[in-house]
Amino acid sequence: MDKLKERIGREVESLADDLFAVSDFLLANPEIAYQEFKARDYLSRMLEQKGFEVKKGVGNVETSFLARPADCKLSRPTVAILAEYDALPKIGHGCGHNLIAAASLGAVVALRLILGDEAGGLVLVGTPAEEGGGGKVRLAEAGVFEEMDAAMMFHPGSTNIPGKGMLGRIKFNIEFFGRSAHASGTPDKGINALDALILAYSSINAYRQHMRPDGRIHGIITHGGDAPNVIPDYAAGLFYVRAGSRTYRDELFERVKKCCKGAALATGAEFKIEVHRPALDSMKRNPALEAAAMSNMKELGITIDNDDGRLGSSDMGNLSHYLPAIHPYLAIVGSEIASHTVEFRDATVSTRGRKTLLNAAKMLAMTAWDFLTSPELREKVLQDFAVPE
Ligand SMILES: [Zn+2]
Ligand SMILES: [Zn+2]
Numbered sequence: 001m002d003k004l005k006e007r008i009g010r011e012v013e014s015l016a017d018d019l020f021a022v023s024d025f026l027l028a029n030p031e032i033a034y035q036e037f038k039a040r041d042y043l044s045r046m047l048e049q050k051g052f053e054v055k056k057g058v059g060n061v062e063t064s065f066l067a068r069p070a071d072c073k074l075s076r077p078t079v080a081i082l083a084e085y086d087a088l089p090k091i092g093h094g095c096g097h098n099l100i101a102a103a104s105l106g107a108v109v110a111l112r113l114i115l116g117d118e119a120g121g122l123v124l125v126g127t128p129a130e131e132g133g134g135g136k137v138r139l140a141e142a143g144v145f146e147e148m149d150a151a152m153m154f155h156p157g158s159t160n161i162p163g164k165g166m167l168g169r170i171k172f173n174i175e176f177f178g179r180s181a182h183a184s185g186t187p188d189k190g191i192n193a194l195d196a197l198i199l200a201y202s203s204i205n206a207y208r209q210h211m212r213p214d215g216r217i218h219g220i221i222t223h224g225g226d227a228p229n230v231i232p233d234y235a236a237g238l239f240y241v242r243a244g245s246r247t248y249r250d251e252l253f254e255r256v257k258k259c260c261k262g263a264a265l266a267t268g269a270e271f272k273i274e275v276h277r278p279a280l281d282s283m284k285r286n287p288a289l290e291a292a293a294m295s296n297m298k299e300l301g302i303t304i305d306n307d308d309g310r311l312g313s314s315d316m317g318n319l320s321h322y323l324p325a326i327h328p329y330l331a332i333v334g335s336e337i338a339s340h341t342v343e344f345r346d347a348t349v350s351t352r353g354r355k356t357l358l359n360a361a362k363m364l365a366m367t368a369w370d371f372l373t374s375p376e377l378r379e380k381v382l383q384d385f386a387v388p389e
Helices: 001-014 016-028 036-048 097-121 135-141 195-206 246-267 287-297 315-319 340-345 349-372 375-387
Strands: 052-056 063-068 081-084 122-126 150-152 155-157 168-177 216-223 232-245 270-280 327-330
Touching: 001 016, 001 097, 001 349, 016 036, 016 349, 036 052, 036 063, 036 097, 036 122, 036 327, 052 097, 063 097, 081 097, 081 349, 097 122, 097 155, 097 349, 135 270, 135 315, 150 155, 150 287, 150 349, 155 349, 168 195, 168 246, 195 216, 195 232, 195 246, 246 270, 270 315, 287 349, 287 375, 327 349, 349 375
Parallel strands: 081 122, 081 150, 155 327
Antiparallel strands: 052 063, 063 122, 168 232, 168 270, 216 232
């Protein structure tokens, strides 16, 4: 390993107690999307102690922050290392965002020590509400990433991989409006909204056979009527469509609208679809930057796994269309433990979880270093980013 990367490793090791403290504090104080005040303040305070200047509430999101090395002139290229710190309702840090925040903090603090006065291209962005809130979308739309050249973070998981696909996602309500009537006495006067919703649901099921493998449509019925002897005048459901590209995601959503239209025609009911903002975009992968991350993972002695092909969605997908971005995974558990569980949460503070936290901080700092110091890498990263999805 080159001398400088060895030094990154040593600086991260020397910060280990602080990084474990960050992870433990977040674990003990889980806060859900857009409520992450304790996390924002704890992380900001620690960054200030380590020589960073912190601006809270950037991009009109109260629980966000942006940290830059104090007394350093802003410089390009700029790399943004992202800290997520929101938890899940009830199970707390079952997605391991406590490790994400700690690793990203470790990476910028270690790099700052090494870069000294030349650290003007280093930024840590605290990005709230990954779980269902789309915090990164709001920050990106507000222009927070405008002057930045690349973004990176790590996510704990059950494999070591430099990146994987993510599905674009639209979440929406479907409502059908009919007319109530006595279900036995005057059924001819009624329009059954529940029948309409079930027809739409069945049409979606029939369409599923024709979908590409990366397509998903899944939903539930949230309201199906009030009494069995009253023809339901209102029925509602909550659905997701997901796909590996924005185009296909939008195509599936259009198809769902047609299924609803057909059900409305068949029953005489009317319908309304309401989309929850923001929609999530698929991940625009950056092979050059992922290759840099992978080579650093190998230097750290990490064995690279095969992608298990399991796909979710994240607001990192949206961000990857604004600027080159990577979202590598490092394992804290085996494949028998799923994320969003209590077991996964507990693994964030296991011996393996601790080791992964330090490895993640090192990998991020090393990859950010590569990006900031290698014009050839930046050129390749830009070329990859220019390829349309
Ligand atoms: Zn999650
Ligand atoms: Zn997560």
